[in-house]
Amino acid sequence: xxxxxxxSRKELDGVIDQLADRLVQExxxxxxxxxxxxxLNYACTRLALKTVRLQFGEMxxxxxxxxTGTFKNIADEFYRRLAVPxxxxxxxxxxxxxxxxxxxxxxxxxx
Numbered sequence: 001x002x003x004x005x006x007x008s009r010k011e012l013d014g015v016i017d018q019l020a021d022r023l024v025q026e027x028x029x030x031x032x033x034x035x036x037x038x039x040l041n042y043a044c045t046r047l048a049l050k051t052v053r054l055q056f057g058e059m060x061x062x063x064x065x066x067x068t069g070t071f072k073n074i075a076d077e078f079y080r081r082l083a084v085p086x087x088x089x090x091x092x093x094x095x096x097x098x099x100x101x102x103x104x105x106x107x108x109x110x111x
Contacts (some may be wrong), residue, residue: 002077019043046069
């Protein structure tokens with residue numbers, strides 16, 4: 001979870017905001033709204049690898065495990081906090097896939 005002390009947030013937010021501005025400007029040059037995704041992926045990947053290089057030097061298995069877990073946690077938290085409410089709103093607006101309901105009923109019967 002991305003909950004760090006306010007002092008650390010204050011130290012990092014300005015630099016992160018500058019990077020975000022730079023990514024948006026760079027993405028505009030690609031002519032596609034989706035271009036930011038590759039740029040964001042690159043920036044996050046390079047940030048993680050550079051941090052490991054500066055702090056630990058060589059890559060080790062446990063660092064791979066930590067980075068993999070960190071990125072997985074980021075994805076899970078993002079999905080839980082933003083995608084789930086968005087998906088639920090879209091289901092309420094447009095209706096659900098009928099087979100989800102059928103499977104849910106079957107699961108309830110066997111529980």
